[in-house]
Amino acid sequence: MENNPTWIPVVALALPETDGRWLMHYRSEEKQHGGLWEFPGGKVELGERPAIALVREIAEELGIGLNAVSLKPAGFAESSSECDSPQIVIMLYTSAPWDLSQLSQPRALEGGAVGWFTPSEIELLAKPPLDVVLARQLFGRPA
Ligand SMILES: Nc1nc2c([nH]c(=O)n2[C@H]2C[C@H](O)[C@@H](COP(=O)(O)OP(=O)(O)OP(=O)(O)O)O2)c(=O)[nH]1
Numbered sequence: 001m002e003n004n005p006t007w008i009p010v011v012a013l014a015l016p017e018t019d020g021r022w023l024m025h026y027r028s029e030e031k032q033h034g035g036l037w038e039f040p041g042g043k044v045e046l047g048e049r050p051a052i053a054l055v056r057e058i059a060e061e062l063g064i065g066l067n068a069v070s071l072k073p074a075g076f077a078e079s080s081s082e083c084d085s086p087q088i089v090i091m092l093y094t095s096a097p098w099d100l101s102q103l104s105q106p107r108a109l110e111g112g113a114v115g116w117f118t119p120s121e122i123e124l125l126a127k128p129p130l131d132v133v134l135a136r137q138l139f140g141r142p143a
Helices: 050-062 119-124 129-139
Strands: 007-014 022-026 041-043 072-078 087-094 113-117
Touching: 007 050, 007 129, 022 050, 022 119, 041 050, 050 087, 072 129, 087 129, 113 119, 119 129
Parallel strands: 007 087
Antiparallel strands: 007 041, 022 113, 072 087
């Protein structure tokens, strides 16, 4: 991104598996929002299309290959525009259900951990504020 952006585009992935659980990424303690569970993803680079950025981020973070064409918009959240730091705008995408019997499985390559959770379990996980909004958009408020 440019040197002094007023906002930062971020992309994130809501990846389901065939039995109705969804992948969440645990951020390692030393990071911003360390110790919290997020939808995996990261910042879009200057000039990069969001879906292409997400394919790149997921390959770097989880070591799996996604097809950009199969990604579908699933949610949107933004931080307050009132503070001095750049506004964070997160675009959430879903992709086709992941096959857990595949040889290559998602791993936390940049630290932390990954886990598969039902929507009700995700509601209870400690999450960064924008991921709370995204989870509610995606799942509603599970019973
Ligand atoms: N997922 C998520 N990210 C948030 C929230 N609030 C907030 O400022 N962010 C920021 C933290 C990061 O700067 C950015 C997410 O990008 P990222 O996942 O690549 O961040 P990172 O710390 O792993 O990597 P980096 O800053 O070193 O590039 O969004 C939030 O509520 N949820």
